[in-house]
Amino acid sequence: MHGQISAITPQKKNQRRVNVYLDDVFAFGLSAQVAAGLNVGQHLGRDEIATLQREDAYHSAMDLSLYFLQARPRSCWEVEQRLRKKGFDAPAIERVVQRLKELDLLDDRIFAKQWIENRDTFRPRSQQLLRQELRRKGVADPIIAESLDDRASTDLQAARRLASMRIDRFREADRDEIYKKLGGYLGRRGFSWSTVRVVLDEVWDSISTGKDTPVGINVNEEEAQ
Helix, strand or coil, X not given: CCEEEEEEEECCCCCCEEEEEECCEEEEEEECCHHHHCCCCCEECHHHHHHHHHHHHHXXXXXXXXXXXXXXXXXXXXXXXXXXHCCCCHHHHHHHHXXXXXXXXXXXXXXXXXXXXXXXXXXXXXXXXXXXXXXXXXXXXXXXXXXXXXXXXXXXXXXXXXXXXXXXXXXXXXXXXXXXXXHHHHHHCCCCHHHHHHHHHHHHHXXXXXXXXXXXXXXXXXXXX
16 A cells, blocks of 8 residues: 555544545545644655554554553553454554553553452452452462562451451341351452451350440450461
8 A cells, every 4th residue: 555645534433533535536544633643635655554554553542541641550461362352463552551551551560459359348359369369360379479468457357348348237246157258258269267266266256245335356366276
């Protein structure tokens, strides 16, 4: 493909993109940003067109990535997978990811730290389960290990917090029901039986004695572990 630019017109459905015509025939679409330096009458060779299309792919991939990052922090792997599914080639993906890193918009260490902090605050789970989740997000094992080492909560603290979020459901339950249902719930969040048992004992003590204090407040954590 090559020829003389005969027209550059805005696309009807997307005013941020234009259609480029060569010799009165539609040739390709470009973002308005990439097409800014083009003029009617200008001749485009194959190499020049290929360069324009690479730039267009990069800008499109960047726009998609920035939109993708608006909802929540993402890992590098998540961004790469998103772009791959949208049909972008490896060079465009690599360039976008590198640029996002340079802009401090993509950092697996920050992502892992925020993921762990968010889980501990809103949906506590065990260190083992956190490790599995981060691996599924494509985070490298050394970064996961580093992030878990810096974790503010222990598994026991996380299990207590999770139990405290559900304790009101068991105010009228007997001991067997608490140990079965709450124990199963904590177990499915990856906590070991030794940790679960400590928390269950604390919950039952709180309920059976009518205490209104948070789970585990009267337990020496070092002894419990």
